[in-house]
Amino acid sequence: MKTTLANTTISAIxxxxxxxxxxxxxxxxxxxxLKSGGGVAxxxxxxxxxxxxxxxxxxxxxxxxxxxxSGAHNLPNTHVIHCLGPVYGKDKSEALLLxxxxxxxxxxxxxxxxxxIAFPAISTGIFGYPIEETADIIISALKEKIPESExxxxxxxxxxxxxxxxxxxxxxxxxx
Ligand code: ADP
Numbered sequence: 001m002k003t004t005l006a007n008t009t010i011s012a013i014x015x016x017x018x019x020x021x022x023x024x025x026x027x028x029x030x031x032x033x034l035k036s037g038g039g040v041a042x043x044x045x046x047x048x049x050x051x052x053x054x055x056x057x058x059x060x061x062x063x064x065x066x067x068x069x070s071g072a073h074n075l076p077n078t079h080v081i082h083c084l085g086p087v088y089g090k091d092k093s094e095a096l097l098l099x100x101x102x103x104x105x106x107x108x109x110x111x112x113x114x115x116x117i118a119f120p121a122i123s124t125g126i127f128g129y130p131i132e133e134t135a136d137i138i139i140s141a142l143k144e145k146i147p148e149s150e151x152x153x154x155x156x157x158x159x160x161x162x163x164x165x166x167x168x169x170x171x172x173x174x175x176x
Contacts (some may be wrong), residue, residue, distance in 0.1 A: 010146075011154075011156050013156060015158070020156065023117065024079060026080055029121075029127075033060045034062065051071075055073070067082060088130070107145070110149050118156040121168075132167065133169075142164075
């Protein structure tokens with residue numbers, strides 16, 4: 001499913017963030033140490049190879065809400081943008097920190113002349129953020145950044161489960 005916001009295509013698909021061949025930058029739901037792990041970080045680091053963790057080591061640790069950019073190594077992309085989402089119920093205010101992740105990722109894409117970017121559902125796995133509470137945050141970040149961007153032409157949300165995809169179709173892409 002797709003829509004447009006200020007001439008940028010916004011879409012949601014079901015898939016694996018480590019297998020987005022036609023996208024320039026993929027976003028990592030990273031850990032503070034920028035290492036491999038479970039979920040999204042594990043999938044991206046496995047597919048990228050050990051060079052990704054090596055490149056990231058000097059940039060770690062990062063704090064909740066922050067984002068850093070690296071090369072994509074063996075991934076079929078040009079860049080990885082690593083965001084540390086908030087741990088729900090622990091990092092405050094989680095809504096502000098989650099929004100900062102999306103804003104910072106989009107700013108980095110803009111600065112690096114990246115035309116297409118794919119996001120996983122940051123913080124909604126191991127970090128426990130209820131996905132239902134994330135839609136308004138994501139939409140407000142998109143509405144703040146996309147209209148002022150002259151670079152970003154495509155934003156894709158890549159969801160792992162059918163239920164998460166349905167939610168994004170209705171409330172994120174459908175809510176813009
Ligand atoms: P966090 O630690 O920020 O919560 P996770 O990686 O645990 O990040 O999960 C974030 C979301 O990404 C969850 O909804 C999870 O189901 C989903 N997910 C896990 N692996 C992948 C993958 N390979 N591609 C896309 N989404 C994934």
